Amino acid sequence: MSQQLTQKVEVDLPTQSVIPRARPALRWLMLAVGLVVVLALPWFVYPPVAMDIAAWALFAISVDLLLGYTGLLSFGHAAFWGASAYATGLVAIKLGVPFPVAVLAGAVVAMLLAIPTGYLAVRRTGIYFAMVTLAFAQMLYFIANQWRDVTGGENGLQGIPKSFFGVEQVETDSFYFYYAAIPLILLGVLIAWRIVNSPFGRVLVAIRDNPARARALGYDVERYKIMVFVLSAGLAGLAGGVFSISHGFASLQELVWTTSGKVVLITVLGGIGTLWGGPIGAAVVVLLEDRLASSGFNGIGIITGTIFVVIVLAFRHGIWGTARNGLGAWLNRRRVKTGQRL
Amino acid sequence: MTAFIQYTLQGLANGGFYALSALGLAVIFGVLGVVNFSHGACYMLGAVIAAVLLDTLGLGFWAALPLVTVLMFGFGVLMERLLVRWLLKLDPLYNFLLTFGITLILVDVVKRRYGVSSLPYQLPAGLEGRIEIAGIGLSKYLIFASLFSVLVCVAVWMLLTKTRIGMIVRASTEDAERSRALGINVGRWVTPVFGFGIALAGLAGVLAAPFRAINADMGSNFIIILFAVVVIGGLGSILGAVVAGFLVGLVEAFGQAYAGQFSQVFIFVLMALVILVRPAGLFGREEAA
Numbered sequence: 001m002s003q004q005l006t007q008k009v010e011v012d013l014p015t016q017s018v019i020p021r022a023r024p025a026l027r028w029l030m031l032a033v034g035l036v037v038v039l040a041l042p043w044f045v046y047p048p049v050a051m052d053i054a055a056w057a058l059f060a061i062s063v064d065l066l067l068g069y070t071g072l073l074s075f076g077h078a079a080f081w082g083a084s085a086y087a088t089g090l091v092a093i094k095l096g097v098p099f100p101v102a103v104l105a106g107a108v109v110a111m112l113l114a115i116p117t118g119y120l121a122v123r124r125t126g127i128y129f130a131m132v133t134l135a136f137a138q139m140l141y142f143i144a145n146q147w148r149d150v151t152g153g154e155n156g157l158q159g160i161p162k163s164f165f166g167v168e169q170v171e172t173d174s175f176y177f178y179y180a181a182i183p184l185i186l187l188g189v190l191i192a193w194r195i196v197n198s199p200f201g202r203v204l205v206a207i208r209d210n211p212a213r214a215r216a217l218g219y220d221v222e223r224y225k226i227m228v229f230v231l232s233a234g235l236a237g238l239a240g241g242v243f244s245i246s247h248g249f250a251s252l253q254e255l256v257w258t259t260s261g262k263v264v265l266i267t268v269l270g271g272i273g274t275l276w277g278g279p280i281g282a283a284v285v286v287l288l289e290d291r292l293a294s295s296g297f298n299g300i301g302i303i304t305g306t307i308f309v310v311i312v313l314a315f316r317h318g319i320w321g322t323a324r325n326g327l328g329a330w331l332n333r334r335r336v337k338t339g340q341r342l
Numbered sequence: 343m344t345a346f347i348q349y350t351l352q353g354l355a356n357g358g359f360y361a362l363s364a365l366g367l368a369v370i371f372g373v374l375g376v377v378n379f380s381h382g383a384c385y386m387l388g389a390v391i392a393a394v395l396l397d398t399l400g401l402g403f404w405a406a407l408p409l410v411t412v413l414m415f416g417f418g419v420l421m422e423r424l425l426v427r428w429l430l431k432l433d434p435l436y437n438f439l440l441t442f443g444i445t446l447i448l449v450d451v452v453k454r455r456y457g458v459s460s461l462p463y464q465l466p467a468g469l470e471g472r473i474e475i476a477g478i479g480l481s482k483y484l485i486f487a488s489l490f491s492v493l494v495c496v497a498v499w500m501l502l503t504k505t506r507i508g509m510i511v512r513a514s515t516e517d518a519e520r521s522r523a524l525g526i527n528v529g530r531w532v533t534p535v536f537g538f539g540i541a542l543a544g545l546a547g548v549l550a551a552p553f554r555a556i557n558a559d560m561g562s563n564f565i566i567i568l569f570a571v572v573v574i575g576g577l578g579s580i581l582g583a584v585v586a587g588f589l590v591g592l593v594e595a596f597g598q599a600y601a602g603q604f605s606q607v608f609i610f611v612l613m614a615l616v617i618l619v620r621p622a623g624l625f626g627r628e629e630a631a
Contacts, residue, residue, distance in 0.1 A: 073435050075438075120618065123618075126433075126434065126435070127377045127434045127577075128573065128577065130377075130435065131377065131569040131572070131573055132573060132613075132617065134566060135570045135573065135610055135613055136610065136614075138563075138610070142604070142606045142607055143604075143607060146604055257562070257566065264442075268439065300450070301446035301450030302450045302451060304443075304446055305443040305444065305448075306447060307443075308439060308440070308442060308443025308446065309425065309440055309447070312429065312436050312443065313440065
C-alpha cells in the first residue's frame with residue numbers, strides 16, 4: 001500500500017542544477033547587505049524582537065539543512081530548540097557562567113539528544129521521518145511537563161540570568177545584549193554555510209536527489225543522515241539557547257509541536273534549499289506575530305495557517321526562492337541581450 | 343482483578359477512537375498517498391459539532407452520531423476538492439504541510455468561537471451508570487464505545503474486502519496504473535475515500551464526546567498519538583491501524599494506572615521498539631530505500 005511513497009511522481013524541491021547560482025561579485029554584495037541588516041536591526045526593531053528574529057532565523061536554517069539540502073522533513077525540531085533552551089537555562093542558573101558558555105552547553109545537550117533520535121528516525125524516510133521525529137519531540141514534551149523538579153513543569157524555568165563577564169550594559173539592556181549574542185547566531189550561520197558548501201554538503205544533496213545512487217557510489221547514506229541530523233540539532237540548540245537567555249525563561253511552549261510547525265513554516269515561507277530563506281521567513285513571521293499580538297488579535301493560528309496553505313498551494317519556492325528564480329531569469333535575459341555567453 | 347478489567351475496558355474504549363481514526367488515516371494514505379495532519383482537528387471538530395448540536399438544537403448523542411458523520415464526510419469532500427487535490431502529484435510532504443496549516447486554522451477558529459474551556463456533554467440516554475458483570479461494576483458507556491468501534495472497524499474491513507467498491511479501492515491502492523489499464527476510473531474514488539476517512543475521524547470525535555473534555559485542543563495530542571499508532575501498525579496497513587490502535591489504547595490505560603502521567607511516554611517507547619525491530623511497522627511492508 002505504500003506504493004505512492006516509493007514512486008514519486010514529481011519532486012518539487014529546488015535543485016541547485018536547475019536554479020542558477022548568483023555570480024561571485026553578487027554573492028559578496030548580498031553577504032555585505034545581509035551583515036549590515038543584521039547589525040542595524042536593533043536600531044529599527046525593538047531589540048528583544050530583533051533577537052527573536054535572529055534566533056528563529058538560525059533555527060529555520062537548521063531545519064533547512066535537513067529539508068532543503070538532505071530532503072528530510074524534521075517535524076520535531078522543537079525538541080532540540082527546547083531541550084537546549086532548558087539546558088542553557090539550567091547551566092546559567094546553577095553555574096552562573098557567562099551566557100555564551102551556557103548556550104554552547106545547551107547546544108551540546110541538543111546534539112547528544114539528537115544521536116539516539118536520529119539513529120531511530122533515519123530508519124524511515126519521507127513522510128515517516130516527519131512522523132517519527134514529531135512523536136519523539138512530543139515524548140520530550142511529556143517528560144519536561146512531568147519532571148517538575150528540574151524543568152519547573154507548567155511554570156517553566158524562570159529567572160535565567162544574562163551573565164556576561166560583569167559587563168552591566170549587556171546584562172540589563174536588551175540593545176547591548178543583542179550585540180553580545182549575535183556572534184553566536186552568526187557562528188551558527190557560518191557553520192551551516194560551511195556544511196552546505198563542503199564535499200560533505202554535496203554528498204547530502206546527492207542523497208536528497210537519489211539515495212540509491214549515493215549508496216551505489218559507496219556512501220553510507222544512513223551515517224550521513226545521522227551526522228547532518230546531529231549537526232542540525234546543534235544549530236537548533238544554539239538558537240534555542242540564545243532565545244531562552246534573551247527571554248530570561250524557558251517554557252513548555254519551546255517544546256510543543258506547534259513550535260516545530262512554526263519553524264517549518266518559516267523555512268518554507270523563506271524558501272527551501274536557500275540559506276537566505278530562513279532569515280527572511282523569520283523576519284516576516286516574527287514581525288507579523290508581534291504586530292498581531294500587540295493588536296490584541298487572538299487567533300494567530302488562523303493567519304499563520306492561511307499563510308501555510310497559500311504558500312504550499314501557490315508559492316512553493318518561498319520568498320527567496322521566487323526572488324532568486326526571477327533574478328536568475330532576468331540576468332539570463334540580459335546576458336542574451338548583451339551578447340554574453342551563458 | 344476488578345481494577346484489571348476496568349483498565350482493560352478503558353483501554354479498549356480509548357483504543358477504539360485510535361483505531362477508528364487511524365483506520366481513516368490509513369485508507370486516505372493508501373488511496374491518495376496523503377498523511378492527513380488535520381485528522382486530529384477533524385476528530386475535535388466531530389466532538390465540538392456534537393456538543394453544539396446538543397446546545398443549539400437539542401439533538402442528543404444518538405442523533406449526532408449519524409449526523410456528524412455525514413457532515414464530516416461533506417467537510418472532507420470539500421477539503422479534498424478545494425485544497426488537497428492540487429498537491430496530489432507532488433511529494434507527500436506538501437500535503438502534510440497543507441493539512442498542518444488547515445489544523446492551525448481549524449483549532450483557532452474553534453478557540454475564537456467557543457473559547458478554551460470545555461463544552462458540556464452528557465452520557466447518551468440509556469447508557470448512563472454502570473452494569474454489574476460477575477460482580478464487577480463497569481461503565482455502560484465504555485462497553486458501548488468499545489463494542490461500537492470494533493463493530494465499525496469490522497464493517498469497514500468487510501466493505502473493503504467483500505464488496506465490489508472495496509475491491510476497486512484496494513486495487514487502486516495496490517497499483518493505480520494497472521487498475522486504470524483494466525478500465526477502473528481511479529480518480530473517481532479519490533474524493534469519496536478522503537471524505538470517508540474524515541468521516542471516521544468525526545465519528546471517533548462523537549464517540550469521545552461523552553467522556554472526554556471537549557475543547558479546541560483535544561485533537562492536538564490525539565494526532566501525535568495517532569501518528570505513533572500508524573507508525574507502529576505500518577502506515578499503509580488497514581489491519582495494522584486497527585490492531586495498533588487498540589494496542590496503544592491498552593498501553594495508555596495501563597500506563598495511566600501504574601505509572602500516572604508518564605503513561606504517554608510508554609507509547610513512544612513502544613514506537614521506538616517497533617522502529618528498531620520492524621522499521622516498516624507490525625503489519626507494514628518494507629519500503630524501498
